[in-house]
Amino acid sequence: xxxxxxxxxxxxxxxxxxxxxxxxxxxxxxxxxxxxxxxxxxxxxxxxxxxxxxxxxxxxxxxxxxxxxxxxxxxxxxxxxxxxxxxxxxxxxxxxxxxxxxxxxxxxxxxxxxxxxxxxxxxxxxxxxxxxxxxxxxxxxxxxxxxxxxxxxxxxxxxxxxxxxxxxxxxxxxxxxxxxxxxxxxxxxxxxxxxxxxxxxxxxxxxxxxxxxxxxxxxxxxxxxxxxxxxxxxxxxxxxxxxxxxxxxxxxxxxxxxxxxxxxxxxxxxxxxxxxxxxxxxxxxxxxxxxxxxxxxxxxxxxx
Numbered sequence: 084x085x086x087x088x089x090x091x092x093x094x095x096x097x098x099x100x101x102x103x104x105x106x107x108x109x110x111x112x113x114x115x116x117x118x119x120x121x122x123x124x125x126x127x128x129x130x131x132x133x134x135x136x137x138x139x140x141x142x143x144x145x146x147x148x149x150x151x152x153x154x155x156x157x158x159x160x161x162x163x164x165x166x167x168x169x170x171x172x173x174x175x176x177x178x179x180x181x182x183x184x185x186x187x188x189x190x191x192x193x194x195x196x197x198x199x200x201x202x203x204x205x206x207x208x209x210x211x212x213x214x215x216x217x218x219x220x221x222x223x224x225x226x227x228x229x230x231x232x233x234x235x236x237x238x239x240x241x242x243x244x245x246x247x248x249x250x251x252x253x254x255x256x257x258x259x260x261x262x263x264x265x266x267x268x269x270x271x272x273x274x275x276x277x278x279x280x281x282x283x284x285x286x287x288x289x290x291x292x293x294x295x296x297x298x299x300x301x302x303x304x305x306x307x308x309x310x311x312x313x314x315x316x317x318x319x320x321x322x323x324x325x326x327x328x329x330x331x332x333x334x335x336x337x338x339x340x341x342x343x344x345x346x347x348x349x350x351x352x353x354x355x356x357x358x359x360x361x362x363x364x365x366x367x368x369x370x371x372x373x374x375x376x377x378x379x380x381x382x383x384x385x386x387x
Contacts, residue, residue, distance in 0.1 A: 102362065102374050102375055102376050103376075104375040104376065105375055105376050105377070105378060106154075106157075106160075106362075106363040106364075106365060106375040106376065106377045107153060107154055107155035107156070107157075107365070108151040108152055108153040108154040108155065108157070108339070108377065108378075109133065109151070109152055109153060109377075109378045109379065109380060110149065110150070110151050110160070110162060110341075110358055110361050110377050110378065110379040110380075111133030111135075111149070111150060111152075111358070111379055111380040111382060112133065112134065112147045112148070112149055112150075112164075112344070112356050112358075112382040113130075113131070113132065113133055113134055113147060113148040113149070113150050114134035114135075114136070114137035114145070114147050114382055114384065115130070115134050115137060116130060116146070116147065116148045117129050117130030117131075119131070119148075119268060119269055119340065120265050120266060120269065121265055121269030121273070121274055121277070122265040124277070126269050126274055126337075126338075128269075128338065128340075131150065131152060131338045132152075133150055133152060133380055133382070134382060135380060135381065135382050135383065136382065136383050136384075136385070137382070137383075137384050137385070138384075138385045138386075138387060139348050139384065139385070139386055139387070140348065140386070140387060141348050141349070141350065141351055141386050141387070142347070142348060142349075143347070143348045143386075144174060144345060144346070144347045144348075145345070145346055145347075145348075146343055146344070146345045146346075147343070147344050147345070147346065148268065148340050148341075148342075148343055148344075149162075149164075149311075149340075149341040149342050149343075149344060150338060150339065150340055150341065151271075151338075151339040151341055151363075151377070152338045152339075153337075153338070154271070154335055154336060154337060154338070154339045155334075155336055155365065156331075156333075156334035156335075156336065156365040156366040156367075157271065157334045157335040157336070157339055157363065157365055158314065158315050158317065158329065158333070158334045158335075158363075158364045158365055158366060158368055159312070159313065159314030159315060159363055159364045159368075160312070160313060160314075160339075160341060160361070160362070160363040160364075160377060161310055161311065161312035161313075161360075161361070161362055161363070162311055162358050162359070162360060162361035162362070162377065162379070163307065163308065163309045163310065163311070163358070163359045163360045163361075164307075164308055164311070164344075164356060164357065164358050164359070165306055165307040165308070165356075165357050165359070166306055166354045166355065166356045166357070166384075167306060167352070167354035167355075168305065168306035168349075169349070169350045169352065170348070170349065170350050170351075170352045170353065170354040170384065170386050171346045171347065171348055171349060171354060171384055171386065172305075172306075172346065172347055172349050173301050173305075173308065173344060173345065173346055174301070174345050174346065174347050175242055175301055176241045176242055176251075176254070176301065177301055177344060177345040177346070178298045178299070178301060178308065178311070178342060178343070178344050178345075179241070179298070179342065179343050180270045180272065180296045180298075180313055180341075180342045180343070181258075181262075181270055181272070181273055181296075183195070183199065183235075183238060183239050183241075183255050184238070184294075184296075185198075185199075185220045185233065185235050185238060185239070186220065186222040186224070186231075186233070187294055187295060187316075188224075188276055188294075190262065190273050190276050190277060191255075191258065191259045191262055194222070195220065196255070196256070196259050198220055199218075199239075199252070199255060200252070200256075202217075202218050203247060203252050211246065212246050212247070212248070213246060213247040214245060214246055214247075215235075215236045215239050215240040215245055215246065215247055216234060216236050216245070218234060218235070218236075218239060218247075219232055219233065219234045220232070220233055220234075220235070221233075239251070241254075242301075243301075268340060268343055269340060270313075270340050270341070270342065271313075271335045271339035271340055271341065272294035272296070272313060272315060274335070275294075275315060275334075275335055276294070294313065294314065294315050294316065295312075295313070295314055295316065296312065296313045296342075297310065297311070297312045297313075298311050298312075298342070299311060309360075311341075311342060313341055313342065314364070315333070315334070315335075317329045317330070317333055327369065328369065329366040329367075329368065329369075330366075331366060332366075333366060334365055334366045346384070348384075348386040349386075350386060351386050351387060352385075352386055353383060353384070353385040353386070354383070354384055355381050355382070355383050356381065356382045356383070356384065357381050358379035358380075358381075359379075361376065361377035361378075361379050362374050362375065362376060362377060363375055363377045
């Protein structure tokens with residue numbers, strides 16, 4: 084049932100025509116992000132605007148944030164983006180939200196870290212090294228359905244080579260440390276998961292807000308990235324009431340940081356970063372008819 088609910092949400096966002104209704108907020112690239120942090124249930128973000136122009140030097144690497152500013156009751160968003168690959172390109176592992184979130188809780192836990200390090204160490208001495216399909220993780224989300232065992236595979240394999248390298252391990256450990264200190268990028272799903280006592284929080288004092296993120300694979304020379312999707316899952320006794328409707332207050336309000344994209348300048352010139360097929364869902368979502376269009380802005384990068 085959980086997999087069916089996830090598939091329904093993803094299909095709703097990824098495979099859909101244009102809709103007449105509009106979702107609150109405007110989607111765009113923050114080309115010069117500040118240093119947003121999150122702690123004690125509050126996001127500190129002094130530079131949350133969406134930039135429309137940036138000039139960089141050739142070979143420079145720069146990280147951007149995709150934002151949906153002015154969101155209201157946000158439950159999910161999906162979009163494509165494109166640019167001229169002769170001017171800029173997405174670096175390896177350059178698209179991310181919370182990385183290696185293997186229990187879909189929108190955050191990295193110490194249990195997840197320990198499981199990953201133990202698995203990596205056990206396989207590190209073998210000829211092939213850690214193969215992603217050999218990793219499994221068991222957790223309990225408190226919904227009363229018992230333990231859940233998952234083999235995430237691609238969720239761990241951020242460079243898509245079917246193995247987990249030392250660089251992926253150190254990247255995960257570093258991100259875990261940043262999250263623990265509140266220094267990592269506060270993506271909207273993580274903010275929801277870690278905000279206690281908000282309206283619509285799960286019942287029985289147990290807060291486990293499941294999220295799913297699907298990003299297009301990074302490939303050298305590819306200029307279009309499709310179906311970048313992040314959704315919160317609302318289930319009975321969690322984010323839905325007894326009728327199946329999403330509990331008011333379960334979604335995200337404010338300036339949502341959707342994901343991070345890191346580019347490298349590869350050629351002198353100028354390119355627009357355009358967003359297309361942007362759709363989303365809010366707390367009104369129950370069927371495909373409730374999917375809404377998302378407005379977006381174009382950003383321009385000039386390489387000198």
